[in-house]
Amino acid sequence: MATVWWIILLIVALLAGVALGFFIARRYMMNYLKENPPINEQMLRMLMMQMGMKPSQKKINQMLAQMNKMNDK
Known part of the structure; x- marks a missing residue:
């Protein structure tokens, strides 16, 4: 037992x-x-330049804010 x-x-x-x-x-x-974080401002800037976009600081800040908002959920 x-x-x-x-x-x-x-x-x-x-x-x-x-x-x-x-x-x-x-x-x-x-x-x-x-x-x-997996993606920072420099990485995002390089990604946009590789896609043929001219990244503005405003656009980068918007994309980072959106990504942070998605991560917080």
Whole structure:
């Protein structure tokens, strides 16, 4: 009977570890992406120039604001 309790305890501990690991990894990635956004102003300027557009500062600011708004949702 004691063996059954050890097996149940092992399974519960494994499930708790997986769940805790998932939430810790998720929080770490959210903080990392918040501190290091994937696209910054220089990258956006280069992208627009490669597409044949002449980027104005106003247009770049609008696009960055829109991208930040989408990330906050």
